[in-house]
Every structure is written in C-alpha cells, then in structure tokens.
Amino acid sequence: MDTLGKRIAKARIAKGLSQGQLAELLHWSGQSRVGNYERDQREPTLEDINRIASIVGVSAKELIFGPDANDNQTVIQVTSSNDSYVYVAMTKPRQTQKGIDLQPISLPPLAIAKDQKAGLNEHTRGLAALSAPIDDGMSPYISPGDVIVVDTSDTEPEDGGIYLIALNGKCLIRKLYTSADSIILRSFTHPDKAILEHDRSQLQIMGKVAYRAG
Template sequence: METLGTRIARLRRQKKLSQQGLADLCGWDKGQARIGNYERDIREPNIADLRLLASALGVSLMNLIEGNTDSTSGPSPHEIIPNAADYAFIPQYSAQGAAGNGYWNDHVFIKGNLVFKRDWLARMSLREQNLHAIYARGQSMEPTISDGDDVLVDESQIEPHDGRIYLIRRYEGELIIKRIIRGITGGWIIRSDNDDKRTYPDQPINEKEIESLEIIARVVWHGGPL
C-alpha cells in the first residue's frame, strides 16, 4: 500500500526533483531533512504543508492525499455533449468521505465526470479547477446527505464558517464529512445532521483545535447547492 510519504517521493521523482529541490519550491530553506522525514513517514505534513507540496508537485491536494488517479477509457465528455464549451466537466473520484465514522481511501481513480453549466458555477462563485466530486458513505449527515450521494467539494474553501459542511481529514488520515457550527458560548462544534445524537454525538472543539483542524474542502453540492 502506498503511504503518503512514498507518494510524495514518487511524485518528486516523476518531477525529477531532489529533496532539496522540492523543499526550495515549497519555500523551505534547508528543508531537505523535512522532505526526507515526510517521505519516510516519520513526520506527517499539516494541511498548510500539504498544499505547498501539492502545488510544487503539480497535483491537486486530493490527488496528493488520496493517491494515483487513473482516467477511465471511452470518449471525452466533449465528444458526447453538444455545446460543451458551456459546461465544466468535474472529475468524479472514487474516493469516499464518511458521513459517519472515518473512511480510508487506499487507492483512488477517476470514474468519470459530473457536468455543470459554467454560468451556474459563476453564479455560485465556484471555479472549476478547485472542484472535485467524491462519494458520501454513511448515515450521519442524513437527511441532508445520504449514503452513496455524489458530493461536490471546493478545495479553495478551507476556512471554517458557521453552518457550512466540510470534508475533514482526521489525524489518523480518514476523511469525514461534517457540519461545523459556532458554539453559543465560544468554540466550535463538529456536528452530524442526523438527529440520533447517541450514535452521532456532537464533538466540541476549542479555538486552538479549530486552527489545527485539517479542512480539505467545503462541500458545495450534493444534487443541489449547499
């Protein structure tokens, strides 16, 4: 199984970069040891480091976190949809974000595309290069998001805002889909929409914890805008 560290090393070699060369692209002075620790899985990069690494390696953040993406065969969407210039073709990844307990994604590939009108994306202030589609798994976000739903995520929206739904990476590496709520008396709450709070309890976190929370993207659509 390819770990995050071995993935960073593979992508670096594909770019024909030394560890110091990659560190330089990330703006890390004398960062060769830092890259080495990441590649040997001795140290895990935080979300800010992951974004720098993804940019330097020329891949999306989701690709870096989740692994290789292999395109499916068949005709291009532009070959089967008329007036294709009016549409954005958003890659549909096999990755799953858990609306419940965390979900591991050991290998990810592109299963196809979701098609959105460009004028709708513009009205929603969404840029297609920031968007990916994945699958939701579990019942914790019902009735808002159901098990098996396609969800569209925007990697550019990583700041927590009260009431929004986010794709979050846990410390252990799993991906979860949860709503973030501003607490009445301060702090924040990671919340499931399911009313069964015995099974899906709220998780209060303080201001320090919200700053270190690895928000990967905001969920912006699931068959309708969010």
C-alpha cells in the first residue's frame, strides 16, 4: 500500500539523501523523526510536509496524495496524536472539469483543540478547512472570512444540517432540507430556494460544516 511515509522515503532516496542527512537539512536533532514518519508511526504536520517537500524536490500535494495528486479529489487532513490538537489542512475551492474541488494550499493547518469539538480527533478523516465564501446567507453565525471545517465525507443532506455547497459553480453555505421531489436551500438572509430533481445537476454538496473558527 502506498502511504505518506513510503512517499516521503521514496522522494528522499530519489534525492540521494539518508534519513540522517534529511534530518540535518531540516535542523532536527537525529533521524528518529524522519524514520517515524517514513514508517507511518507518526503523522507529520502540514508544516513538516512542506519543509520536507521543499528539500526533496516534490510538491507537498504530491507527498500527501501521491503522483496522481492533480486527479485526486480526496481531501486529507494532517493530524497528530501526540498533542491535544487536530490539525486540518487549509484548502481553497477550485473549478475542475468534474465540478468544484477543495484543493490544499500552502498555508499552516488549522489547529483545533480536541476538547473544543466533541468527536473530533486524529482518527477523523475527510476534513478540509477553508475561508467561508463571500456570501451573507448564514450571517451572523458564519460570516465571510470565518474559517470553517467541512466534512467532505458527509454529502447526504440531513434536514437542518449546514453544508458547503456549490450552486451553478458558486460556493455557498446553506441549511439543507429534503422533500419528496426537491432539496431546499435555506439561509438567514435570502428566500428559500428549491432545487427540483431535474435541476439536481446544478447543485454540488461538498460537505457538512463541522466547525467554525471566527
């Protein structure tokens, strides 16, 4: 199985570096940290991935997703079980041929205290952090510029759930409700909008909002 650790090791070897040499270039004391990462015994933070990538000459995205990173639409957060925080990779919506994709960007990850959000821990997968879209639909609870965390694995609308969606290519945050023949988009500042079944292709549910950091 191709893992993050194996990709780090492969990139290091291709660069002609030993674990000790890579650790020295990273100004780490000893090679044990590199070894733990490569054996997948410890998950690196996004900051460490960015630093390793710059030295071994590949992109951080390729280390995280593999050589087919440009075709991979799965968002992965980088977390650590060694402290009291979960680190979620920052992303940005980008238009692709298949719709809007949340793609990692070169910013420090969002750190969320585990005791601040019940059920959120280093085993949680499918999270992506991003700046809330420029839209006042959920103000004052979610405002443009707030950082939100979206669970991209949760795309089945639950009545009253708050979701990041794309409607005709524009990102919005809305409460969703379902009826027999439509999905209803509800906000605090705009009239309800019903997306009928035959118009369903206009709507992309990107994930449920799991956390907001103002």
